[in-house]
Amino acid sequence: MERSRRAERIERIQLLINRKATGSPMALASRLRVSEATIYRDIQLIRSRGIALRYCKIRQTYYYEHVFSEHENKTEHQLIHLEAMKTAGPLNAASKDFY
Numbered sequence: 001m002e003r004s005r006r007a008e009r010i011e012r013i014q015l016l017i018n019r020k021a022t023g024s025p026m027a028l029a030s031r032l033r034v035s036e037a038t039i040y041r042d043i044q045l046i047r048s049r050g051i052a053l054r055y056c057k058i059r060q061t062y063y064y065e066h067v068f069s070e071h072e073n074k075t076e077h078q079l080i081h082l083e084a085m086k087t088a089g090p091l092n093a094a095s096k097d098f099y
Contacts, residue, residue: 009034010042013062017053022062025055 009032016022025043029036043062047053052065 006042009038010045013039013042014046017062017064020059020061020063022060024060027060 012032013022013028016028022028023031025036025039029039032039043053053062054065055062
């Protein structure tokens with residue numbers, strides 16, 4: 001279940017990035033009802049795919065440094081979704097506060 005929640009969250013983050021409407025990491029965490037640490041882990045997962053993701057302090061939003069074609073965008077979102085599904089592990093008592 002955690003795997004699908006993380007994958008869904010990653011998809012939502014990517015949609016907000018495409019719209020340049022993520023807000024600050026704290027605002028994004030609040031919007032998605034997760035901790036700020038979880039947002040940073042999700043952002044790191046996206047970046048681990050080789051995607052140049054930046055944060056603009058003035059606009060208070062994450063944005064892709066590279067503008068993707070529609071095909072690249074769809075393919076990359078699918079790959080990140082699969083990666084999120086694979087990397088999300090089961091919750092344990094120690095890590096419960098971070099998800």
